[in-house]
Amino acid sequence: MAQNQAKFGIIGLGRISQRFAKVLNTCDQALLWAVAAREQERADSFAKEYGAKRAYGNYLDLMNDPEIEIVYIGLTHNFHYEVVKQCLEHGKAVLCEKPMVLTKWEAEDLVACAEKNQVLLMEAMWTRCLPASLKTKEWLKAGAIGEVRYLDVQFSFHVEYDPEERLFNPALAGGALYDAGVYPLEYAYDVMGGFSENMHSMHTLTPNGLDSFDVITMQYGNGAIAHMVCGISLNTISDAYIYGENGHIIVRDFLRGKRCELYNDQNELLDFYEEEAEDGFIYQIRHAAELVKNQKLQSPYIPWQDSIACSELFERLMREWKLKE
Amino acid sequence: MAQNQAKFGIIGLGRISQRFAKVLNTCDQALLWAVAAREQERADSFAKEYGAKRAYGNYLDLMNDPEIEIVYIGLTHNFHYEVVKQCLEHGKAVLCEKPMVLTKWEAEDLVACAEKNQVLLMEAMWTRCLPASLKTKEWLKAGAIGEVRYLDVQFSFHVEYDPEERLFNPALAGGALYDAGVYPLEYAYDVMGGFSENMHSMHTLTPNGLDSFDVITMQYGNGAIAHMVCGISLNTISDAYIYGENGHIIVRDFLRGKRCELYNDQNELLDFYEEEAEDGFIYQIRHAAELVKNQKLQSPYIPWQDSIACSELFERLMREWKLKE
Numbered sequence: 001m002a003q004n005q006a007k008f009g010i011i012g013l014g015r016i017s018q019r020f021a022k023v024l025n026t027c028d029q030a031l032l033w034a035v036a037a038r039e040q041e042r043a044d045s046f047a048k049e050y051g052a053k054r055a056y057g058n059y060l061d062l063m064n065d066p067e068i069e070i071v072y073i074g075l076t077h078n079f080h081y082e083v084v085k086q087c088l089e090h091g092k093a094v095l096c097e098k099p100m101v102l103t104k105w106e107a108e109d110l111v112a113c114a115e116k117n118q119v120l121l122m123e124a125m126w127t128r129c130l131p132a133s134l135k136t137k138e139w140l141k142a143g144a145i146g147e148v149r150y151l152d153v154q155f156s157f158h159v160e161y162d163p164e165e166r167l168f169n170p171a172l173a174g175g176a177l178y179d180a181g182v183y184p185l186e187y188a189y190d191v192m193g194g195f196s197e198n199m200h201s202m203h204t205l206t207p208n209g210l211d212s213f214d215v216i217t218m219q220y221g222n223g224a225i226a227h228m229v230c231g232i233s234l235n236t237i238s239d240a241y242i243y244g245e246n247g248h249i250i251v252r253d254f255l256r257g258k259r260c261e262l263y264n265d266q267n268e269l270l271d272f273y274e275e276e277a278e279d280g281f282i283y284q285i286r287h288a289a290e291l292v293k294n295q296k297l298q299s300p301y302i303p304w305q306d307s308i309a310c311s312e313l314f315e316r317l318m319r320e321w322k323l324k325e
Numbered sequence: 326m327a328q329n330q331a332k333f334g335i336i337g338l339g340r341i342s343q344r345f346a347k348v349l350n351t352c353d354q355a356l357l358w359a360v361a362a363r364e365q366e367r368a369d370s371f372a373k374e375y376g377a378k379r380a381y382g383n384y385l386d387l388m389n390d391p392e393i394e395i396v397y398i399g400l401t402h403n404f405h406y407e408v409v410k411q412c413l414e415h416g417k418a419v420l421c422e423k424p425m426v427l428t429k430w431e432a433e434d435l436v437a438c439a440e441k442n443q444v445l446l447m448e449a450m451w452t453r454c455l456p457a458s459l460k461t462k463e464w465l466k467a468g469a470i471g472e473v474r475y476l477d478v479q480f481s482f483h484v485e486y487d488p489e490e491r492l493f494n495p496a497l498a499g500g501a502l503y504d505a506g507v508y509p510l511e512y513a514y515d516v517m518g519g520f521s522e523n524m525h526s527m528h529t530l531t532p533n534g535l536d537s538f539d540v541i542t543m544q545y546g547n548g549a550i551a552h553m554v555c556g557i558s559l560n561t562i563s564d565a566y567i568y569g570e571n572g573h574i575i576v577r578d579f580l581r582g583k584r585c586e587l588y589n590d591q592n593e594l595l596d597f598y599e600e601e602a603e604d605g606f607i608y609q610i611r612h613a614a615e616l617v618k619n620q621k622l623q624s625p626y627i628p629w630q631d632s633i634a635c636s637e638l639f640e641r642l643m644r645e646w647k648l649k650e
Contacts, residue, residue, distance in 0.1 A: 149529075149559055150538065158590055200525045204474075204548035213475065215550050217540055223529035225540050227552065234474055234568050235590055237575075243559050250562075265483055265560055 006289035007033040009068040009092070011059050011083060013046045016097060017074030021050035023281040029289035036062035059083060063090040070120065070292045073097055076166060078173040081106045084121070088113040093120035095288045099182040102173055104312035111304045120291050122299045123307045125186055126284035132257035134301075135273040136242070136249055139262055140191065144270075145244025149224050151191050152241040153184040155255060156213065156231030163208050167232055175210035176203075177317060181230035183255055184240075186310050188218070188226040191242055195309055196220045203321055204233065211321060256280055331614035332358040334393040334417070336384050336408060338371045341422060342399030346375035348606040354614040361387035384408060388415040395445065395617045398422055401491060403498040406431045409446070413438040418445035420613045424507040427498055429637035436629045445616050447624045448632045450511055451609035457582035459626075460598040461567070461574055464587055465516065469595075470569025474549050476516050477566040478509040480580060481538065481556030488533050492557055500535035501528075502642060506555035508580055509565075511635050513543070513551040516567055520634055521545045528646055529558065536646060581605055 008030055010017050017035075024030050032052045037043040040057030047055035056062045062071065063086060070093035073084055081101045087094045088110065100123040101107050114121035127133055139145065157180065159167055166172045167179060189195055196218040203214040213231035220226075229236065240254035247264040251257055257280065262271040277283065291299055298304050318324035333355055335342050342360075349355050357377045362368040365382030372380035381387045387396065388411060395418035398409055406426045412419045413435065425448040426432050439446035452458055464470065482505065484492055491497045492504060514520055521543040528539040538556035545551075554561065565579035572589040576582055582605065587596040602608065616624055623629050643649035 150540075150554075150556075150561070152554075198527075200527070200542070202523075202525070202542060202544045202550050204550075213548075213550070215475075215542060215552060217525070217527060217542060219527045223538075225527055225529075225538070227540060227554075229475075229477075229552075231475075234570075235573070235592055236475070236568060237566065241562065243561060245559075248560070267560055 004293065005029060005031040006292045007031050007067050007069045009033055009062045009065065009071045010035045010052075011062060011071055011073050011087075012075035012079070013037045013042055014074060017046075017072070018050075019279070020072055020074060020281060020285075021046070021052075023279045024285050025050060027282055027285045027289065029293075030285050033067055034062050034065055059086070063087055063092060068092060070095060070288060072124070076172050077102065077178060078171070081110065084110055085113055088117050088119055088121065091117055091119055093292045095122050095124050095284075097124045098186075099123070099178055099310060099314070100307045101311050102178065102314050104308060104315060107304075107308040107311040111308065114297055118297065120288070120297055121304065122288060122291065123302050124284060125182075125302045125306075126281055127183065127187075127255050127257055128190065128301045129283040129287045130257040130280050131275045131283065132251060132260045132273055136251055136260045137190075139249060140242070144262055145242065145248055146246035147222070147224070148191060148242055148244050150241075150243040151188055151224075151226040152243075153187050153227070153254060154229030154236050155180050155183045155238050156229060156234050156236040158235045159232050161206060168206055168208060168210060170208070170210060175206075175212070175323070176214050176230050176232045177211050177314060180232060181214060181228070182310060184228040184230055185216070185313055186306055187240060187254060188228050189306050189309055192218075192220060192224065192226050195313055196226075201317055201320060206233070209323070211323060214317070216317070329618065330354060330356040331617045332356050332392050332394045334359045334361065334387045334390065334396045335377070336361050336387060336396055336398050336412075337400035337404070338362045338367055339399060342371075342397070343375075344604065345397055345399060345606060345610075346371070346377070348604045349610050350375060352607055352610045352614065354618075355610050358392055359387050359390050384411070388412055388417055393417060395420060395613060397449070401497050402427065402503060403496070406435065409435055410438055413442050413444055413446065416442055416444060418617045420447050420449050420609075422449045423511075424448070424503055424635060424639070425632045426636050427503065427639050429633060429640060432629075432633040432636040436633065439622055443622065445613070445622055446629065447613055447616065448627050449609060450507075450627045450631075451606055452508065452512075452580050452582055453515065453626045454608040454612045455582040455605050456600045456608065457576060457585045457598055461576055461585045462515075464574060465567070469587055470567065470573055471571035472547070472549070473516060473567055473569050475566075475568040476513055476549075476551040477568075478512050478552070478579060479554030479561050480505050480508045480563050481554060481559050481561040483560045484557050486531055493531055493533060493535060495533070495535060500531075500537070500648070501539050501555050501557045502536050502639060505557060506539060506553070507635060509553040509555055510541070510638055511631055512565060512579065513553050514631050514634055517543075517545060517549065517551050520638055521551075526642055526645060531558070534648070536648060539642070541642070
């Protein structure tokens with residue numbers, strides 16, 4: 001089995017990478033080979049805790065490790081573009097935390113770079129790899145609820161305002177849209193089959209002028225409407241509702257996607273799907289490992305186009321809100 | 326007890342009036358005195374079934390019945406203005422089905438008429454009289470969730486398109502906004518303490534050009550956002566979510582308001598309220614009967630201003646959608 005394991009490196013050793021490493025160690029198809037931080041000590045400590053074979057005090061050394069097949073980027077998103085690009089240029093496959101980047105140009109440049117170097121590039125939109133998400137897509141594709149007419153999806157959590165915190169730091173690309181918004185936006189892109197130009201948004205601001213709660217509505221050519229909410233100032237329910245002409249699907253806590261339910265037009269439950277994994281990261285890790293082993297360039301669950309479209313929408317919204325030029 | 330009962334008349338003897346009469350007959354404070362339809366036979370049959378003392382073959386005879394203290398108007402809304410006005414001019418208190426009227430001018434004219442004749446005028450927004458609705462208001466007033474930041478309220482049901490049906494008949498003021506929209510709109514007016522000029526809407530059309538599904542978003546001066554959905558083309562969940570800075574309230578099936586729940590910011594259930602009435606109309610009937618007996622002109626739960634503001638919003642939306650001049 002061991003020789004079929006994809007050898008992972010991890011760059012950026014914060015909280016999300018701890019979770020990633022922990023789950024990776026439960027995945028038969030993956031092996032935690034090396035980790036890298038800007039300080040050797042931090043890398044050593046992380047490597048020891050999670051059993052990585054190598055610990056590097058700088059990112060380049062990890063990229064130059066010939067054993068590594070795929071690098072997971074757990075850095076804050078303001079550093080993604082630069083580091084992902086370097087990895088790709090070193091011939092490493094990349095699984096990059098969401099949001100992958102913040103501008104369309106950066107997204108397209110990374111995609112071009114992945115193509116040029118013939119390596120996998122995948123945004124870590126792990127929720128799309130969950131069995132419940134795949135079941136939802138399967139229902140939609142089979143026409144179980146007919147044409148989608150209305151999507152209602154929101155992800156908003158509450159963090160006390162603290163200008164020292166990353167989320168409220170403009171230099172670290174803080175704000176609700178990037179951190180929380182990427183989930184409902186890419187969810188809508190996936191379910192609705194794209195974004196619409198016919199869009200309207202409202203937002204509120206943190207005391208230091210970042211977006212804190214955003215409501216985005218899109219209407220498509222066929223009249224269908226998508227309603228997306230994200231925030232860092234309120235705890236909202238995170239169920240996703242997909243209403244079709246013949247019924248609807250509710251994904252309970254769509255981010256974790258533990259359970260999805262299929263209803264007919266009379267609100268009668270027709271079918272449901274529940275999964276049992278302790279941590280949903282496992283599906284993403286397994287999926288990425290398989291893609292690497294099969295020398296795929298992109299994930300069928302998280303196509304490049306979706307990451308490009310999302311970063312383009314970020315730009316449009318930030319311009320509309322006058323939060324960026 | 327009998328002499329303290331408010332004597333009701335009913336004008337318009339369709340489905341909603343059947344339900345009203347049935348519930349009225351279970352209410353100690355109210356007595357079904359007379360009913361009126363345009364045909365004597367229909368009135369006779371209704372009176373017999375629900376035990377009304379008098380049956381009139383035209384509305385004026387009912388208005389001239391000196392025993393009647395309050396008239397319930399169960400006609401389709403296109404007839405409301407004219408008949409309500411006549412009732413008020415005959416010195417009768419009026420409980421009028423929703424929406425009371427479709428234009429601001431009509432609403433203001435009826436209010437002036439009620440004031441001039443010193444009689445009760447009340448829109449039958451019965452949901453506001455439910456104990457769970459009153460409990461919700463009590464929580465809000467006591468600051469249980471702090472300042473309201475986001476309201477998410479929707480009421481949409483699905484009726485197969487049929488141009489012969491009232492809902493799809495422009496002459497009978499069909500469409501989603503009037504029939505379904507009045508609920509979330511007045512709900513938002515109540516919870517948010519008004520409407521905002523800063524509004525955006527999207528809508529879809531029935532094959533014959535009436536609005537079939539509407540999404541309306543408002544942002545208030547303090548940044549708070551209200552999201553209202555109504556429709557006659559889809560069955561949606563009808564829970565209302567009121568998010569405040571310190572927690573939220575969920576009203577399950579807000580139209581019927583059987584249960585409301587109070588949560589803190591960590592989504593922990595702090596309190597809930599459930600009621601048991603078989604049909605929620607009972608609270609409205611009891612309330613209207615008390616108001617009449619106490620010679621009140623308007624209901625504290627459903628103030629005139631709310632009906633005026635809602636009809637004004639109808640006009641604005643219909644103009645924006647180019648469905649009315």
